[in-house]
Amino acid sequence: xxxxxxxxxxxxxxxxxxxxxxxxxxxxxxxxxxxxxxxxxxxxxxxxxxxxxxxxxxxxxxxxxxxxxxxxxxxxxxxxxxxxxxxxxxxxxxxxxxxxxxxxxxxxxxxxxxxxxxxxxxxxxxxxxxxxxxxxxxxxxxxxxxxxxxxxxxxxxxxxxxxxxxxxxxxxxxxxxxxxxxxxxxxxxxxxxxxxxxxxxxxxxxxxxxxxxxxxxxxxxxxxxxxxxxxxxxxxxxxxxxxxxxxxxxxxxxxxxxxxxxxxxxxxxxxxxxx
Numbered sequence: 001x002x003x004x005x006x007x008x009x010x011x012x013x014x015x016x017x018x019x020x021x022x023x024x025x026x027x028x029x030x031x032x033x034x035x036x037x038x039x040x041x042x043x044x045x046x047x048x049x050x051x052x053x054x055x056x057x058x059x060x061x062x063x064x065x066x067x068x069x070x071x072x073x074x075x076x077x078x079x080x081x082x083x084x085x086x087x088x089x090x091x092x093x094x095x096x097x098x099x100x101x102x103x104x105x106x107x108x109x110x111x112x113x114x115x116x117x118x119x120x121x122x123x124x125x126x127x128x129x130x131x132x133x134x135x136x137x138x139x140x141x142x143x144x145x146x147x148x149x150x151x152x153x154x155x156x157x158x159x160x161x162x163x164x165x166x167x168x169x170x171x172x173x174x175x176x177x178x179x180x181x182x183x184x185x186x187x188x189x190x191x192x193x194x195x196x197x198x199x200x201x202x203x204x205x206x207x208x209x210x211x212x213x214x215x216x217x218x219x220x221x222x223x224x225x226x227x228x229x230x231x232x233x234x235x236x237x238x239x240x241x242x243x244x245x246x247x248x249x250x251x252x253x254x255x256x257x258x259x260x261x262x263x264x265x266x267x268x269x270x271x272x273x274x275x
Contacts (some may be wrong), residue, residue, distance in 0.1 A: 002106055011114050026166040028135050033096035033142035036070075040273065041164060041173040041199070045186030047155035049178045050207035053249065054082045055152040057263035058174070059107050061270040064262060065148040072137050073111035073171060074164055075121045075154040076130045082113045086256025089114035098140035105259040109142050114239035127159035134160055135167050148273065157193045165197040173203040174240065174269065179226040187231050202272055203240035204232045213247045219244075 031035065042055040055071060063069045071146045073081040082088065085103035091114040092099045098115075100108040112133060113119050123130070141151065151168065154160050164170060175190045177183050187204055194201050206228040210219040222245065232239050250256045 001178050004131075008233070013112045023047040028139050028167040031097050031139055031142055033144065035145045036143060037147045038273075039149050039151065039168050040202075041151045041153055041161075041170050042176060043153045043161060043173050043190045043194075044155050044176045045157070046079075046182075049155075049176050049186075049262060050243070051075075051155070051176045052084065052152050053127040054174070054176045054207065054243075054266070055150050055268050056084055056253075056258050056272065057261065058250075058269060059148070059150050060105065060259065060261055061266060062148050062273060063105050063107050063262065065270070065274075068145055069106075069174065070110070070143050070146045070149045072134075072149055072151045073109065073113075073139075074134045074160050076112050076125070076133055076160065078154065079111045079113040081109055081152055082111045083119070083256060084253040084258040085109060086139060086259075087114065088119070089116065090116060094142070099143045100141055101145060101261045104257075107176050107259065108143060108146070110137050110143075131159045131163035135164050137238050138168055155188060161193065162197075164198055165194075168201050171208055172200040174202050176207060176229060177204060177231075177239075179221065179223045179228065182225040183227045184231040184234070187237075188226075188235065191235050191237070201235075201237055203238040203269065204228060205240050205266065205269060206242045240270070240272055242268045245266055 015249055028234060041052055045049045059071050060067050071081050087101045087103060090099055096109065100110040101114060102108050111165055126219055153164060163168045173194055175187055178184050191201055206226060208223055209226055210221050212219060228239055252261050
């Protein structure tokens, strides 16, 4: 039997032309012990651009402003978020589900590294199993009350990004790239996937933009001239930040102290998230 519409102004005839009619809803049911306000994806068209660094920096920025924040580490085969925050498993489990450990600044984190018997154990799984694990981070993890949940995606446009876009109510994504000639291709791939999945793109963040000479303060474009402005403009996207190479950020991540980092280069990105 067809379910009746609760809107009195809606009739069976008027519903026939609705673009959503007949479309399946793949969204997974959120864990009963979770209340999440905004889900933001952090994506890249290729690996090695510092996507996890950007994810953690944005999470720290929103947490510093008083928001309740979580990070879902969807990069199953290359998880790095727990190490950056000095978190170790196993994650505790209670009647509500898996309890995400909290970093020193209060950010809740869930990652496959917090479930494996050893942090250096490789994840040798096929795509469908990896995608299923990401979905379980939504259905089986008791996140509690969160204002923002950041999803650190694996690079590319494969099974996991597709699962996240279909299963989670992603409100927008941030695309991370680097200053190389192929930047436009990288950004365009991620942008087109978001368009196909009807997910808004909030903007682009460039990492490794330059290095600052410690003696004279001159900006050195280590990876060549940046093309991010023109690439973003061609798609009508704003550039939300350009991050230089910062050795202190890398040291904080390697030593598990990233909760202490406040990345000033992403202030504009944080402002966009508040909107």
